[in-house]
Amino acid sequence: MNAPSRPAETVTPYRFTYDDVLRMVEAGILAADARIELIEGELISVSPESVPHVRCRRWLTQFFTRRLAEGQWEVNSDAPVRLDDQTAPEPDIAIFSSAVHDRDLKGGDIVLAIEVSVSSQAFDLGRKAELYAAAGVQEYWVVDLTGKRLIVHREPTAGGYRSVWEEGARGGVAPKAFPHLDVRVAELPLTD
Template identity: 30%
Template sequence: MTVANAGFEERGDSEFLFDFDQFERMDQAGVFDGVQGHVELIEGKIIQMAPASTDHGEISGDIFYALKSASIAAGVEKLHRFIVHATLKIGKRSAPEPDVLVLKADEGGKYAQAEQAVLVVEVSISTRENDLTVKSRLYARGGVPEYWVVEPETRKLTIFREPRPDGTWTSTTVLEGEGSAVSPLFAPQISIPLTELF
């Protein structure tokens, strides 16, 4: 005869989903100290990300500089905040750390919120599949108006625009080639050559 605790059933494999408050408390308690790379909360799951290479860091910096410089030249930089590697809260169960984040300047807080974002950029060197699927759905459901996946090895930029609540996008454009340039939705008057992103 098998005896089980009242209220518990055998369910096989299951997973425990965390919310952002739990994730933050674990971080503050040092749970993630010593973890190589960094951790992200994605749809309630804590995901260990690989350490960023120097190429990844350099390209993230180049994208940040290209966006900010073009915005300064156009006189629109004071309308936005340009950030590298910051937590972006999306709902209660997700907190990715995009490589570059552009926010509305008039809103603050300890963590960036999805509704503040005007552009999210991921540099995709070893994370292409994840960036084009999991992250793409996550940012669309969060209502981020524009999402870029920069692939320096193939010199390609995928632009997602007009998010839908189901995690898809109305518009997806792929740019490649030396003569291509991109104009972000938050400042359509600026034009950034792809060569400045790679």
């Protein structure tokens, strides 16, 4: 006995835009402090931050804020970056010129984006790295708290970053935009 067959369904998921998300926040559908990112039209739930994650993000924010010329550079922490109409990730840190207003910020304006990674490493090194590169984010770092390493991405292209390498506990790196600011991996608060 054969089971009756059903016609194939064609289901197209709805893709949200950045403006849709803003309207949902304004209408109270989404909380303003909701832990989500808009990635290619999808609302992606973001894991709660661990204590080591918060400590490392705070250390990096203070490191750059104290050393970059006030009024020339913005060091945004946990603010959405609109890469296109359907993608607005929230890097742990995004550094860009003070001449660019937050609402006009594009990927190519960001000289350094940093993600502190505990449980989201595959996403941060995969899909998110591809999105940042395609949007022209000039340099992208992933701080791997578990592996105690820093993965550096440079030379963005539409297909990804051409230059990717890692620095271990004995290494360090200076951002291309700020060659005088050497960040030593051993100095980062990578554990409790």
